[in-house]
Amino acid sequence: MAKTEIKLTVNGEEVAGTVEPRTLLIHFLREQLNLTGAHIGCETSHCGACTVDLNGKSVKSCTVFAVQADGGELLTVEGLAQGGELHPLQAAFAEDHGLQCGFCTPGMLIRAQRLLRENPDPSEAEIRWGISGNLCRCTGYQNIVKAIRNAAQVMRQKEAAE
Amino acid sequence: MSETQTETQAETQTETQTATTAEREAALGGIGCDKRRKEDARFIRGQGNFVDDIKMPKMVFGDFVRSPHAHARIKSIDKEKALAVPGVIAVLTADDLRPLNLHWMPTLAGDRQAVLADEKVHFQNQEVAFVIAEDRYAASDGIQLVEVDYEELPVLIDPKKALDDDAPILREDVKDKDEVGQGPRRHPNHIFNWQSGDKDATDKAFDGAAVTVKEEMFYQRVHPSPLETCGCVASMDAVSGRLTLYGTFQAPHVVRTVVSLISGLAESNIRVVSPDVGGGFGNKVGPYPGYVCSVVGSIVLGRPVKWIESRIDNISTTAFARDYHMSCELAADKDGRITGLRANVLADHGAFNSHAQPMKWPAGFFNIVTGSYDIPTAHVTVDGVYTNKAPGGVAYRCSFRVTEAAYLIERMLDVLAQKLGIDKAEIRLRNFIKAEQFPYQSCLGWEYDSGDYTTALKQAMKAVGYEELRKEQAEKRARGELMGIGIATFTEIVGAGPSRNCDILGIKMFESCEIRVHPTGSAIARIGTKSTGQGHETTYAQIIASEIGIPSDLITVEEGDTDVGPYGLGTYGSRSTPVGAAAAARAGRKIRDKARKIAAHMLEVSESDLEWDVDRFTVKGVPDLSAAMKDIAMAAYSNLPEGLEHGLEVVDYYDPPNMTYPFGAYICVVDIDRHTGEISVRKFYALDDCGTRINPMIIEGQVHGGLTEAFAIAMGQEIVFDEIGNVLGASLLDYFLPTAVETPHWETDHTVTPSPHHPIGAKGVGESPNVGGVPAFSNAVVDAFAHLDVTHMPMPHTAWRVWQTCHDLGIDK
Ligand code: FES
Numbered sequence: 001m002a003k004t005e006i007k008l009t010v011n012g013e014e015v016a017g018t019v020e021p022r023t024l025l026i027h028f029l030r031e032q033l034n035l036t037g038a039h040i041g042c043e044t045s046h047c048g049a050c051t052v053d054l055n056g057k058s059v060k061s062c063t064v065f066a067v068q069a070d071g072g073e074l075l076t077v078e079g080l081a082q083g084g085e086l087h088p089l090q091a092a093f094a095e096d097h098g099l100q101c102g103f104c105t106p107g108m109l110i111r112a113q114r115l116l117r118e119n120p121d122p123s124e125a126e127i128r129w130g131i132s133g134n135l136c137r138c139t140g141y142q143n144i145v146k147a148i149r150n151a152a153q154v155m156r157q158k159e160a161a162e
Numbered sequence: 163m164s165e166t167q168t169e170t171q172a173e174t175q176t177e178t179q180t181a182t183t184a185e186r187e188a189a190l191g192g193i194g195c196d197k198r199r200k201e202d203a204r205f206i207r208g209q210g211n212f213v214d215d216i217k218m219p220k221m222v223f224g225d226f227v228r229s230p231h232a233h234a235r236i237k238s239i240d241k242e243k244a245l246a247v248p249g250v251i252a253v254l255t256a257d258d259l260r261p262l263n264l265h266w267m268p269t270l271a272g273d274r275q276a277v278l279a280d281e282k283v284h285f286q287n288q289e290v291a292f293v294i295a296e297d298r299y300a301a302s303d304g305i306q307l308v309e310v311d312y313e314e315l316p317v318l319i320d321p322k323k324a325l326d327d328d329a330p331i332l333r334e335d336v337k338d339k340d341e342v343g344q345g346p347r348r349h350p351n352h353i354f355n356w357q358s359g360d361k362d363a364t365d366k367a368f369d370g371a372a373v374t375v376k377e378e379m380f381y382q383r384v385h386p387s388p389l390e391t392c393g394c395v396a397s398m399d400a401v402s403g404r405l406t407l408y409g410t411f412q413a414p415h416v417v418r419t420v421v422s423l424i425s426g427l428a429e430s431n432i433r434v435v436s437p438d439v440g441g442g443f444g445n446k447v448g449p450y451p452g453y454v455c456s457v458v459g460s461i462v463l464g465r466p467v468k469w470i471e472s473r474i475d476n477i478s479t480t481a482f483a484r485d486y487h488m489s490c491e492l493a494a495d496k497d498g499r500i501t502g503l504r505a506n507v508l509a510d511h512g513a514f515n516s517h518a519q520p521m522k523w524p525a526g527f528f529n530i531v532t533g534s535y536d537i538p539t540a541h542v543t544v545d546g547v548y549t550n551k552a553p554g555g556v557a558y559r560c561s562f563r564v565t566e567a568a569y570l571i572e573r574m575l576d577v578l579a580q581k582l583g584i585d586k587a588e589i590r591l592r593n594f595i596k597a598e599q600f601p602y603q604s605c606l607g608w609e610y611d612s613g614d615y616t617t618a619l620k621q622a623m624k625a626v627g628y629e630e631l632r633k634e635q636a637e638k639r640a641r642g643e644l645m646g647i648g649i650a651t652f653t654e655i656v657g658a659g660p661s662r663n664c665d666i667l668g669i670k671m672f673e674s675c676e677i678r679v680h681p682t683g684s685a686i687a688r689i690g691t692k693s694t695g696q697g698h699e700t701t702y703a704q705i706i707a708s709e710i711g712i713p714s715d716l717i718t719v720e721e722g723d724t725d726v727g728p729y730g731l732g733t734y735g736s737r738s739t740p741v742g743a744a745a746a747a748r749a750g751r752k753i754r755d756k757a758r759k760i761a762a763h764m765l766e767v768s769e770s771d772l773e774w775d776v777d778r779f780t781v782k783g784v785p786d787l788s789a790a791m792k793d794i795a796m797a798a799y800s801n802l803p804e805g806l807e808h809g810l811e812v813v814d815y816y817d818p819p820n821m822t823y824p825f826g827a828y829i830c831v832v833d834i835d836r837h838t839g840e841i842s843v844r845k846f847y848a849l850d851d852c853g854t855r856i857n858p859m860i861i862e863g864q865v866h867g868g869l870t871e872a873f874a875i876a877m878g879q880e881i882v883f884d885e886i887g888n889v890l891g892a893s894l895l896d897y898f899l900p901t902a903v904e905t906p907h908w909e910t911d912h913t914v915t916p917s918p919h920h921p922i923g924a925k926g927v928g929e930s931p932n933v934g935g936v937p938a939f940s941n942a943v944v945d946a947f948a949h950l951d952v953t954h955m956p957m958p959h960t961a962w963r964v965w966q967t968c969h970d971l972g973i974d975k
């Protein structure tokens with residue numbers, strides 16, 4: 001099958017690759033770029049394990065073609081920590097026991113960071129709604145919600161201090 | 163010095179001693195603290211290593227051609243077009259595996275299962291051919307072009323018709339056998355008949371009973387659906403003749419044995435590795451055709467072969483759970499004291515008997531069905547049958563068939579209460595096994611280790627304000643509103659198990675732990691289980707820390723690599739804590755025994771002069787004279803008494819003397835909209851007693867997760883088939899996995915009744931919330947209709963079904 005060249009920014013770095021038109025973004029990330037943080041739980045856009053941030057929006061990368069990301073700006077879980085320092089969400093997930101098997105975690109974290117950018121002070125109901133595209137089979141969500149609330153608070157305090 | 167002064171001094175000294183002891187204890191991070199998890203560091207960075215993350219040079223990708231039919235004869239398979247697809251390397255069928263005798267594989271239940279369909283397909287989506295290609299896209303192109311010609315056969319979907327004289331015979335390969343691994347059978351579609359209890363005594367109890375109740379209940383077919391599906395990478399090194407098999411295995415050592423048995427390779431030439439596993443819940447215990455085909459592919463091609471299930475493959479082919487058609491009767495006196503129980507079950511096992519239970523237990527531990535109640539006589543029968551459905555019958559977040567049993571007895575208690583007009587909490591209090599009756603011998607043969615059910619239920623009732631809730635319910639009923647209160651006071655049986663009655667393929671269900679203490683005072687421990695999210699790297703380290711006095715932060719825990727750890731039977735049936743943690747504690751004690759000898763040598767006293775104090779041995783009566791574990795570790799390699807071997811390492815194989823019996827008291831409150839059938843869970847309170855608590859934070863997390871899975875099962879999960887065997891809804895569009903929006907808020911609580919026979923008194927908790935949660939939800943829903951003489955409603959309680967009940971009762975307008 002004919003291949004296409006794509007160029008995009010992933011976690012702040014310019015990358016290029018050659019893909020088939022049908023190559024899914026998740027496969028491009030995992031198999032060509034070796035970014036295996038985002039996972040595949042369904043390939044039908046239900047579970048959210050593959051969630052990444054594309055051009056300022058949460059997307060399920062199992063239902064985006066790699067060519068659609070051409071020229072785009074992408075953030076994955078691997079790009080969350082900055083300068084060796086964990087993102088407040090990462091720290092809160094560990095502190096509040098917001099993960100068990102860890103399979104949903106990368107997608108959950110990337111989704112949560114977008115949610116908090118859109119709404120820095122979400123209520124519990126808003127958080128639950130905001131992560132409803134991401135399934136977790138282990139935690140029952142309660143500690144994930146708690147972690148996101150706590151991270152939001154830390155982030156607001158940081159913001160205020162700056 | 164006056165007497166008073168001496169006393170004061172002594173007191174001060176004890177105080178400082180206590181303070182430092184507490185400090186040293188805190189520094190250990192041992193049993194009982196909310197230690198944050200070691201494994202999280204990699205997961206929150208996206209650095210976990212799951213099987214699909216594995217990449218190897220020259221690795222290829224395999225996937226299945228699957229049957230569209232539930233029952234059909236294969237007339238021909240044409241691979242030509244598929245093999246012409248660029249990137250497709252090979253297409254394997256049963257005929258290719260036959261010369262190797264690998265077209266069938268043994269199941270853990272003594273039956274056999276087709277690896278690739280041999281002449282016939284027995285369920286929809288059964289594996290027919292394995293296409294191996296350079297990448298997953300080419301494999302999927304190839305799959306489209308494999309042409310299979312089928313002749314459709316009559317389909318058997320309803321297990322109640324399986325034993326009819328004119329039922330189609332499904333398993334022609336075993337049709338003449340009078341048993342298929344689990345005792346005598348009476349029809350070609352019959353798998354086993356299993357009984358427990360005393361039939362005559364039970365009949366007698368019913369004959370003389372003041373009151374009897376009977377209910378038919380169907381515990382629907384569901385699927386564990388961990389977020390990560392099953393998969394593997396098989397890599398045969400043609401030069402060394404060594405096979406490495408990475409995969410989503412809850413029991414890697416057993417997989418190695420199975421692979422050896424079916425491939426003929428020596429176990430020493432097989433390395434099985436479970437990397438990080440994205441949830442198991444029973445889905446990842448048994449062997450699947452994908453593993454066998456990948457291994458064969460790798461042997462034939464000399465290249466690593468990866469196979470990863472899609473979600474639809476996962477739900478429709480590997481490891482369903484439940485599918486029990488149950489009928490139950492209780493006999494009782496006029497006060498509701500149960501005098502007898504009778505249960506008959508028809509178990510739909512699908513096309514092959516591939517359930518994963520200890521081998522002597524075709525119906526698992528279903529005879530825990532007398533639950534938390536002092537029932538003097540009971541009789542239980544379970545018949546397993548074949549149907550044209552996917553094989554399985556695994557323990558989905560429960561110990562073998564315990565959830566079916568707990569659901570049945572907890573529902574039946576409510577049915578009896580309603581018949582007699584007794585409160586549903588009261589009927590439980592009247593029938594509970596009393597605290598002073600432990601150890602308790604159940605009439606179906608189990609010895610319950612410990613429990614205090616009355617205290618647990620009373621604590622739960624108080625916490626939720628039970629009396630007020632019942633008052634509110636009465637007021638609402640008077641206004642025509644629907645409110646339900648569901649109680650479940652379940653007892654589990656976990657930790658398989660004692661070698662006298664638990665084995666898999668003849669291998670006893672022990673667990674193992676190896677500990678090596680390094681010279682500078684840190685340690686590594688290896689256990690035969692495998693965490694699939696339970697946090698073993700943290701909790702085992704906590705247990706060992708408390709036993710050997712080395713901080714848990716300095717104890718590395720490894721599991722899941724058969725080249726590295728000692729043989730163990732794996733993680734399922736909540737056995738890691740009852741069996742694995744026991745091995746860890748005992749290994750720790752063996753380390754301490756040797757450490758005591760070394761300490762005696764260091765301090766130049768006799769061993770009997772020493773006492774253990776958190777992280778050191780001190781000389782009795784001379785607390786200042788002590789040898790810390792850190793120094794003992796160095797001495798083990800540098801300064802030994804004569805006659806002692808160097809090093810500080812042990813292995814312990816633990817054969818549990820009994821199962822453990824965790825229990826709980828759950829109360830659920832629901833409000834139901836009679837116009838739409840929608841249920842809202844107002845409150846869910848879960849009190850769990852899992853004995854000694856190793857890490858309360860992790861326990862709570864386990865309870866949240868288990869309750870959420872219980873919620874899913876009770877409220878929405880069901881794998882349905884149409885009459886010709888099509889799976890209706892095997893994608894996440896149809897199969898219910900709750901999101902954060904539907905999932906209720908959980909309130910957790912606990913009592914602590916340690917297990918008397920477990921080295922640290924722990925019982926296991928991961929599955930309790932699922933076992934107790936399902937009947938709590940179901941009881942709440944039915945309770946909302948109890949005043950309208952409804953005694954049972956089938957799960958799952960979807961809005962549509964509940965509305966149907968409202969409609970039939972004429973209350974939906
Ligand atoms: S893998 Fe993309 S949503 Fe499930």
Ligand code: FES
Pocket residue numbers: 098099100101102103104105135136137138139389440441695
């Ligand atoms: S932690 Fe396992 S799926 Fe979320």
